[in-house]
Amino acid sequence: SYVLTQPPSVSVAPGQTARIPCGGNNVGSKSVHWFQQKPGQAPVLVVYAGTDRPSGIPERFSGSNSGNTATLTISEVEAGDEADYYCQVWDSSTDDEVFGGGTKLTVL
Amino acid sequence: QITLKESGPTLVKPTQTLTLTCIFSGFSLTTPGVDVGWIRQPPGKALEWLALIKWDDAKRYSPSLKSSLTITKDTSKNHVVLTMTNVDPVDTATYYCALSTGYCRGWCPDIWGQGTLVTVSS
Numbered sequence: 001s002y003v004l005t006q007p008p009s010v011s012v013a014p015g016q017t018a019r020i021p022c023g024g025n026n027v028g029s030k031s032v033h034w035f036q037q038k039p040g041q042a043p044v045l046v047v048y049a050g051t052d053r054p055s056g057i058p059e060r061f062s063g064s065n066s067g068n069t070a071t072l073t074i075s076e077v078e079a080g081d082e083a084d085y086y087c088q089v090w091d092s093s094t095d096d097e098v099f100g101g102g103t104k105l106t107v108l
Numbered sequence: 109q110i111t112l113k114e115s116g117p118t119l120v121k122p123t124q125t126l127t128l129t130c131i132f133s134g135f136s137l138t139t140p141g142v143d144v145g146w147i148r149q150p151p152g153k154a155l156e157w158l159a160l161i162k163w164d165d166a167k168r169y170s171p172s173l174k175s176s177l178t179i180t181k182d183t184s185k186n187h188v189v190l191t192m193t194n195v196d197p198v199d200t201a202t203y204y205c206a207l208s209t210g211y212c213r214g215w216c217p218d219i220w221g222q223g224t225l226v227t228v229s230s
Contacts, residue, residue, distance in 0.1 A: 031213070048218075049216070054211055095168060096171050
């Protein structure tokens with residue numbers, strides 16, 4: 001089965017840039033989606049298809065995807081960005097929707 | 109405004125069948141490109157995709173859980189039902205239904221229900 005690997009945690013100071021990686025075999029060939037989940041709340045789609053933002057998501061959220069790593073970048077981080085972030089792809093070989101293990105973003 | 113809301117039992121005994129209903133409004137499941145899926149999240153753990161049903165009634169299941177899951181829709185009642193047979197305590201989780209409205213070519217759910225916590229225990 002396809003595996004997406006995320007670091008358990010990432011820390012960043014307010015105003016700085018946070019980069020959250022999502023590793024997977026040749027993930028650059030796949031369409032990666034990113035979700036933000038705050039405590040006690042349902043996930044929210046923040047980036048889809050690797051680089052695009054749904055309406056209402058700030059431009060501070062961006063994505064990239066190449067080789068074996070997809071990355072969610074949050075610029076000018078705010079306290080309100082503190083949350084768990086998950087990446088997701090479709091694995092065509094097994095027809096499975098796969099989520100990464102999630103990364104907890106801490107704003108120092 | 110599009111909304112989804114999950115309903116079902118909060119407590120289920122091991123080996124029983126769990127039935128969850130996703131009641132939605134603001135869209136039709138007959139609209140091309142509209143897909144509704146189920147995802148679960150055990151306490152303190154990651155998201156796990158379970159199943160989805162497409163506007164044309166095509167169905168997809170998690171390969172690891174396929175044998176225990178059934179997803180159906182009733183477009184006249186605006187709901188989607190997920191059944192899981194022979195549940196185990198490891199199935200204790202918050203269960204979400206979520207809608208992919210067509211941002212991406214695949215499934216990227218952009219509208220989620222609030223989730224419902226199901227505990228499996230004797």
